[in-house]
Amino acid sequence: MGNKPKSKSKSKADRKERRSAELDEISLLNEWIESQKPDSGSNPLALKPLPDNAPVGRLHDGSFSAYSAATKFSELPLSKKTMDALKKAGYVNMTEIQRASLPHALCGRDVLGAAKTGSGKTLAFVIPVVEKLHKERWGPEDGVGSIIISPTRELAGQLFDVLKTVGKFHNFSAGLLIGGRKDVEMEKERVNELNILVCTPGRLLQHMDETPNFECSQLQILVLDEADRILDVGFKKSLNAIVSQLPKHRQTMLFSATQTKSVQDLARLSLKDPEYISVHEKAESATPSRLQQTVMTVPLDQKLDMLWSFVKAHLNSKILVFLSTCKQVKFVYEAFKKLRPGIPLKCLHGRMKQERRINIYSQFCEQRSVLFCTDVAARGLDFNKAVDWVVQADCPDDVASYIHRVGRTARYLSGGRSVLFLTPSEMKMIDKLKAAKVPIQVIKPNMKRLQPVSGLLSSLLVKHSELQELAAKAFIRYMRCIHIQKDKDVFEVKELPIDKFAASMGLPLTPNIRFVKKLKGKQLSVGESSVLELKASIKRQKAETNKLREENLDLPAELLSLNDSEDEDVEKDLLLSKQTETEGIEKSAEFGDAVLPTRISKKKKKLKINIHRPVGTRVVFDEQGNTLPPLARVAGANNDDDLSLLDKDKRDEYYKKMREELMKVDKVDKVLDRQRRRDKRIKEKVKRKRGLGDEEEGSDEDLSGSGADEGTNGRKPKRSKIYFNSDSDDDGETRGEKESAIDDSISLAEQEALALKLLDAMHQ
Numbered sequence: 001m002g003n004k005p006k007s008k009s010k011s012k013a014d015r016k017e018r019r020s021a022e023l024d025e026i027s028l029l030n031e032w033i034e035s036q037k038p039d040s041g042s043n044p045l046a047l048k049p050l051p052d053n054a055p056v057g058r059l060h061d062g063s064f065s066a067y068s069a070a071t072k073f074s075e076l077p078l079s080k081k082t083m084d085a086l087k088k089a090g091y092v093n094m095t096e097i098q099r100a101s102l103p104h105a106l107c108g109r110d111v112l113g114a115a116k117t118g119s120g121k122t123l124a125f126v127i128p129v130v131e132k133l134h135k136e137r138w139g140p141e142d143g144v145g146s147i148i149i150s151p152t153r154e155l156a157g158q159l160f161d162v163l164k165t166v167g168k169f170h171n172f173s174a175g176l177l178i179g180g181r182k183d184v185e186m187e188k189e190r191v192n193e194l195n196i197l198v199c200t201p202g203r204l205l206q207h208m209d210e211t212p213n214f215e216c217s218q219l220q221i222l223v224l225d226e227a228d229r230i231l232d233v234g235f236k237k238s239l240n241a242i243v244s245q246l247p248k249h250r251q252t253m254l255f256s257a258t259q260t261k262s263v264q265d266l267a268r269l270s271l272k273d274p275e276y277i278s279v280h281e282k283a284e285s286a287t288p289s290r291l292q293q294t295v296m297t298v299p300l301d302q303k304l305d306m307l308w309s310f311v312k313a314h315l316n317s318k319i320l321v322f323l324s325t326c327k328q329v330k331f332v333y334e335a336f337k338k339l340r341p342g343i344p345l346k347c348l349h350g351r352m353k354q355e356r357r358i359n360i361y362s363q364f365c366e367q368r369s370v371l372f373c374t375d376v377a378a379r380g381l382d383f384n385k386a387v388d389w390v391v392q393a394d395c396p397d398d399v400a401s402y403i404h405r406v407g408r409t410a411r412y413l414s415g416g417r418s419v420l421f422l423t424p425s426e427m428k429m430i431d432k433l434k435a436a437k438v439p440i441q442v443i444k445p446n447m448k449r450l451q452p453v454s455g456l457l458s459s460l461l462v463k464h465s466e467l468q469e470l471a472a473k474a475f476i477r478y479m480r481c482i483h484i485q486k487d488k489d490v491f492e493v494k495e496l497p498i499d500k501f502a503a504s505m506g507l508p509l510t511p512n513i514r515f516v517k518k519l520k521g522k523q524l525s526v527g528e529s530s531v532l533e534l535k536a537s538i539k540r541q542k543a544e545t546n547k548l549r550e551e552n553l554d555l556p557a558e559l560l561s562l563n564d565s566e567d568e569d570v571e572k573d574l575l576l577s578k579q580t581e582t583e584g585i586e587k588s589a590e591f592g593d594a595v596l597p598t599r600i601s602k603k604k605k606k607l608k609i610n611i612h613r614p615v616g617t618r619v620v621f622d623e624q625g626n627t628l629p630p631l632a633r634v635a636g637a638n639n640d641d642d643l644s645l646l647d648k649d650k651r652d653e654y655y656k657k658m659r660e661e662l663m664k665v666d667k668v669d670k671v672l673d674r675q676r677r678r679d680k681r682i683k684e685k686v687k688r689k690r691g692l693g694d695e696e697e698g699s700d701e702d703l704s705g706s707g708a709d710e711g712t713n714g715r716k717p718k719r720s721k722i723y724f725n726s727d728s729d730d731d732g733e734t735r736g737e738k739e740s741a742i743d744d745s746i747s748l749a750e751q752e753a754l755a756l757k758l759l760d761a762m763h764q
């Protein structure tokens with residue numbers, strides 16, 4: 001009992017001692033920072049590094065070591081708590097952007113930092129944030145001391161994790177404020193107690209507008225990560241509203257791989273003589289040196305074939321595929337999933353629920369898989385285990401967007417590869433990339449290795465009407481996206497093979513798009529064209545905002561042969577099929593010379609062997625001796641009716657008939673299949689009994705062992721279930737959905753058989 005007051009006083013004394021040690025440390029750090037400040041405008045990278053084992057901090061003569069020449073974190077004037085956290089996380093040596101910016105940022109200057117993707121910019125601003133509040137002895141009662149703004153929720157989450165790592169031993173409170181979370185009311189209750197906010201602009205503004213007593217009048221540091229994006233037109237209003245509520249006297253830091261220097265932008269943020277730190281400005285390339293970048297021409301109507309072929313040839317890789325709209329991501333993901341490429345597929349876009357987005361993001365961090373995504377994943381994300389390939393299946397909006405997308409691979413010290421598909425009318429993008437110091441190699445696709453998928457898509461679309469709807473929406477969104485693009489040197493709807501593209505997606509008809517009709521229909525007079533241009537520019541602005549919304553950026557080898565120079569590595573790796581990956585596929589099979597198996601196409605080109613067709617299935621040839629994909633044959637039979645399909649009633653009737661026929665064929669198929677499986681089971685049973693008899697005669701132990709192994713009646717698990725289980729898990733689908741996914745998927749053999757039967761039935 002008597003001990004109690006003693007221990008209380010002891011802990012009080014401890015606290016007092018700790019506080020006084022902390023105060024001493026802070027005053028030493030301040031003295032050190034003040035005495036060795038780098039000259040304003042100087043580049044710390046130009047200084048001679050400190051010799052190894054040189055004394056650090058206060059020296060014998062009372063002076064301090066020159067931290068502006070630091071190459072290691074331990075040579076910087078950092079608190080022990082931050083140093084311990086960095087050590088624990090394994091950070092020892094600084095990257096160039098950290099060496100160049102930290103000395104300036106630690107002495108309180110505004111910083112405008114630019115460095116290549118994956119070069120460690122996050123620590124370059126998180127460390128000064130933590131240190132500033134530590135030195136100010138910031139506490140819960142002081143309110144918001146720092147705000148870090150990110151354009152996307154995933155990136156905000158990632159920044160928050162880095163902040164937690166660096167601030168591990170500090171006592172600040174920090175909060176992640178991003179849209180799409182249901183607990184906004186709880187957030188409102190607690191947000192006033194937070195010292196550091198990591199947020200997206202929309203959510204921050206929501207709190208500024210709605211949360212009682214929420215204020216940031218004491219703010220010390222504001223950070224904009226991916227600053228050029230946040231200063232973009234899409235965020236303009238939100239950012240202006242946010243900045244108007246912040247005190248002008250603060251430190252501001254802006255970071256990005258593609259930095260803004262626009263005076264207007266900087267004036268909006270009231271930067272004071274900012275330090276422009278662009279460590280890779282003089283570098284030979286604007287992208288990481290370990291990144292191998294290639295580009296090839298892919299006609300729009302062969303894009304899906306090319307993408308499918310690429311995925312099939314890289315089943316052991318982690319691949320990020322960028323498409324331009326959410327709808328395309330959905331369509332390609334759903335369609336490819338049904339075709340079962342042999343690698344888990346995932347998709348990420350802004351229309352997904354937040355929880356699902358987070359799940360997909362973390363699963364992709366851990367797993368070999370293909371992630372189809374919009375630009376929501378283009379910036380800042382640091383996928384835990386290296387991404388092997390970045391595939392830009394759709395052309396990026398501009399050079400900056402290209403740089404950020406490819407920057408998801410080859411991060412820090414690791415290597416990576418990227419390939420960009422450009423349609424013939426988008427080829428000017430190559431000049432723009434080269435002018436921006438992007439070392440990109442032009443390569444030619446090896447059409448012999450192309451695996452056409454369009455025919456399969458046609459059959460999928462007939463079987464699954466929801467997929468047809470998705471395809472139509474994806475088609476329309478893509479066209480609109482091209483239409484509203486600013487850069488008309490690169491993006492021009494008129495140049496696109498619209499009908500062929502629709503057909504390549506498996507669509508029986510080209511969906512009607514008003515603006516395309518308008519563009520096609522008449523030659524515009526000068527007056528009309530400027531009115532249209534004006535309308536287009538308004539649309540572009542709206543679209544920019546919508547795009548950000550879509551992304552939920554929170555507003556309320558063998559396929560390729562090198563063209564110029566030969567690079568064997570690239571050649572081999574791109575679409576180099578491994579033997580194991582081509583199981584069930586005739587190795588020597590060739591496929592058509594880029595013939596698109598579209599239904600409406602009347603061109604009869606050579607199409608040799610369909611490599612998807614399992615050995616032994618029936619092949620049907622047309623009069624010229626060419627094979628035809630399943631539904632192209634059906635369409636061929638009705639070629640005369642193609643035009644009449646434009647009539648909605650007739651089209652519906654046509655589809656209804658097709659579906660009925662398919663259902664009939666399905667029924668027959670199911671009966672046959674059931675019978676086949678029953679026969680197989682009986683055969684296996686007989687075989688097992690025989691085997692069992694042998695074993696019984698041999699040994700009892702063996703018998704029990706084999707019995708245990710055959711807990712599933714000796715049947716092998718179904719291949720499709722294993723695959724779809726893993727995929728469905730990826731999607732966070734409910735059990736019911738998973739099951740329907742299993743039922744819905746049709747194998748290639750089934751598709752062929754169905755189409756053949758359907759053809760017979762229709763002829764009859």
Ligand SMILES: Nc1ncnc2c1ncn2[C@@H]1O[C@H](COP(=O)(O)OP(=O)(O)OP(=O)(O)O)[C@@H](O)[C@H]1O
Pocket residue numbers: 090091092093094095098115116117118119120121122123256257379380381382407408411412
């Ligand atoms: N000093 C360091 N030592 C070791 N690893 C580091 C260091 N600094 C950063 N990294 C690692 O490098 C990777 C990339 O860092 P970061 O995400 O900060 O890059 P970035 O420059 O912000 O990229 P982006 O422009 O794409 O946003 C991360 O995995 C990070 O942990």
